[in-house]
Amino acid sequence: MTDFYVGYTDPPPPRIRRSLRRIALLTLGAAALAAALAALGQRTLPAAHFEFGHVRTFEGFVVADPYPSLIVPGDTDFSRYLLTAPGKFGADELVASVVGRAASLNGTLAYREGQAMIQVEPGTVSLRETAEPAPEVPEVDLGDRYVEGEIVGSKCYLGVMNPGSGITHRACAAVCIKGGVPPLLEVRREDGRREGIVLAGSGGEPIGDSLEGLIATPVGMTGRLVQRGGTTFLHVDPAGIRRLR
Numbered sequence: 001m002t003d004f005y006v007g008y009t010d011p012p013p014p015r016i017r018r019s020l021r022r023i024a025l026l027t028l029g030a031a032a033l034a035a036a037l038a039a040l041g042q043r044t045l046p047a048a049h050f051e052f053g054h055v056r057t058f059e060g061f062v063v064a065d066p067y068p069s070l071i072v073p074g075d076t077d078f079s080r081y082l083l084t085a086p087g088k089f090g091a092d093e094l095v096a097s098v099v100g101r102a103a104s105l106n107g108t109l110a111y112r113e114g115q116a117m118i119q120v121e122p123g124t125v126s127l128r129e130t131a132e133p134a135p136e137v138p139e140v141d142l143g144d145r146y147v148e149g150e151i152v153g154s155k156c157y158l159g160v161m162n163p164g165s166g167i168t169h170r171a172c173a174a175v176c177i178k179g180g181v182p183p184l185l186e187v188r189r190e191d192g193r194r195e196g197i198v199l200a201g202s203g204g205e206p207i208g209d210s211l212e213g214l215i216a217t218p219v220g221m222t223g224r225l226v227q228r229g230g231t232t233f234l235h236v237d238p239a240g241i242r243r244l245r
Contacts (some may be wrong), residue, residue, distance in 0.1 A: 012033050016044035048112035048159040058118060059104045061134050066200040067182040068095045071103070071136040071229075079229045080137075082117040082198075083107075084155050088172075090180020090208075091120050102128040110159035114230065115196055117158045142225040147197070147234060148244065151215045153177050157184055157196055170216035176204060177208040177215060185221075185234060197225075198233045210238035218244040 058081065060072035068083040068091045083091035095103070106124035110117045153176035156164030163169065165186055177183045184196035200221070201207045225237030 001213045004085075005055050010033060016160045026038060038056055046166065048110070048157070048162045050110040050159040052109055053108075055106050055108055055121060057104060057106050060102070062095050062101065062103045063094070064095075064099045065228075066204050067198070068092055070103075071135050072218070073132070079111075080231045081109075081118075081155055082115075082158075083120055084117060084181050086119055088155075088176040088179040088181060090182070093119050094122060094179055095125055096172045098125055100129055100134070102130045102132065104128045110155065112158045113193065113195070115158055117154060119155070137229045138141065138225040142227060145225045146186065146220065146222045147187060147225075148218065149185045149197070149218040150218060151177075151211055152184050152186050152196065153198065153215075154182045154196060154198075157186065165216065167216055174212070174215045177211055180206075180208060182206075183208055183211055183215075185219075195232070197243070198231060200233055200235050202235050202237045204235060207236075211241075214238075214241050214243065220244055 025170065058070055058072070060070040060081075062083075063071055070081040070083060072079060072081065083089045083095060085094055095105070104126055105118070105123040106126075107118035108121075111121065138159050150165055150171070151173075152165045153173035155176055156172060158164070161169065161172070164173075178179050183199045186194055186196055191193055199207060199211075201210075219241050221234070221241040222237050223234045223240075226233045226235065
């Protein structure tokens with residue numbers, strides 16, 4: 001009975017000790033392999049950023065075509081910043097008094113692959129005295145195009161959450177878009193990179209209220225593609241947007 005093992009005695013017999021050591025090593029190896037396979041199966045997060053806690057002052061011209069944006073002439077990084085309020089709301093009320101005029105505002109920057117947004121701090125928007133005329137943003141009409149992608153909420157997609165797309169983000173995106181946050185159509189470009197195209201109605205109007213049931217799922221649509229400066233817009237009839245599955 002030399003190999004009989006009683007749990008409260010120490011150490012166990014040699015043969016049992018060797019068996020336990022092999023079992024422990026095999027268990028650790030299997031756990032490490034499972035962790036490695038799980039890590040390989042995860043998608044790489046996009047390079048999206050939100051400067052949480054870092055409030056800056058921005059100056060430019062406020063437009064609302066179709067969603068509130070700040071146009072910054074001569075800016076080296078971005079020429080158009082989409083604007084939102086804190087939480088899951090658009091910035092329409094915050095900037096209503098300065099649309100079409102030069103203004104300054106405080107806010108937190110979110111950005112991803114050449115696109116940017118400012119979360120505006122309430123009470124910080126003011127008119128700005130300047131002799132500089134409102135910028136003329138060049139517009140290029142690219143004609144009617146059929147496009148497939150996923151409708152996302154721009155605020156989270158551009159950096160407030162990461163990833164800001166996919167079925168796990170559907171509920172959040174739906175609430176944001178319903179609250180006035182500009183909707184984007186995430187598409188994959190020919191070079192493999194992803195781009196968020198700003199969605200607007202056929203006449204250039206906001207369409208967030210018309211996208212229920214179409215968010216965070218593959219969709220296809222035909223609309224008029226327009227480039228304004230460095231920002232791409234797709235003017236589309238929401239009734240013509242179709243789920244692909």
